[in-house]
Amino acid sequence: MDDAVGGERPKIRRNTSATRAATRKANEDAILKAAETVFAEAGFGGATMQLIADMAGLPKANLHYYFATKEELYRKVVERIFKIWLKAANAMDDAAGPAEGIGAYIDAKMEISRKYPNGSKVWASEVMHGAPVIQDYLETTLREWTEGRCAVIRRWIAEGKMAPVDPAHLLYMLWATTQHYADFGHQIETLNGGPLSNADWAAAKTSVKAIILRGIGVPPPN
Template sequence: MTDTPRPSKRNEIRAQNETLILQAAEKVFAEAGFGGATMQLIADVAGLPKANLHYYFATKEELYRRVVQNIFEIWLHAADSMDGADDPAEGIGAYIEAKMEISRRHPNGSKVWASEVMHGAPVIQDYLETTLRDWTRGRAALIQRWIDEGKMAPVDPEHLLYMLWATTQHYADFGHQIETLNGGRPLDDLQWQAAKDSVKSMILRGIGAA
């Protein structure tokens, strides 16, 4: 008689399968978009039967929203260093570092988000109007406080955030272009560090917080 897997083992298997599915879904959604992706294609990339996919995620939209939610939660955590900082040089510098590292390690998630928003956010508009709006207002208030304390130049906080997002996410969304200009090779560790240092230096100097 075959023993029934222990709950801890079942949970481990479930977590492994979910990770496989989400990684495959990120890749497929990034390359094909929501409309071009299929559950069968995602199952094939994950190396799992399609039935397994539907066991974990009933619909393509549910899986897509989970992928978007994952990358957004990673971005939210990147702001933790900014929230706990005493000044913009420390806080914004750490935020730039964290966001560029996310672009390096999660390029497909960033591409999924960018494609969704460029198409008018048909699936995640509610996310933009609630979670993202609240997060942006909170970070803008923090930047405004640093401005009021004389720790940085009087810039528009929201436009500064837009610049930070555009600059750091460029390294994910336009990664192919960067690789092409780098002789057809991905940036190596030293090049990534040089890129982060350059972006931090330019932005912090630009806002008078270097």
């Protein structure tokens, strides 16, 4: 016997919170991807919210719903690539030594350059212009992160696991080398005769690891 009066089944109210959350994430991802491209190509000054909305395929009003101002969106783009980079360094913290730690860090950073080239370009452009928007990141989070990784490198040196080098300059070299594949991607593609293939990327990772690890007196992993 039907529970509803008149024999009609009761209507089931479906929980749409998961759907709304998925839609919000999809829109935010589309906005951030579009913003990375526009900021990378036009810079902060040349970018407009309308350009970003058009590239994301969303009305400008929707863009402002998620990000009230261009500066807020810009900081989110920078914050995202920064957090991705920070996560990549986790491989160094608990590694047995530099071959494993620095090797895994190079792999991760190279893969980030492959997947998020525009985010890297936005960061590079911001820093080259004196970091007018993200100077606070450099003075706080990045400085603390760098000091922590330098401590790991000093420990490996003290344990005799690598040659004595200046940890800060080693990190600068790692950043410059791995991010070069994003920031100067067009130059690399031109010299390569086209975009790097999966095999090209694998070979690049192997070469970078071998060059850097041998330079600090560590045999590269097989």
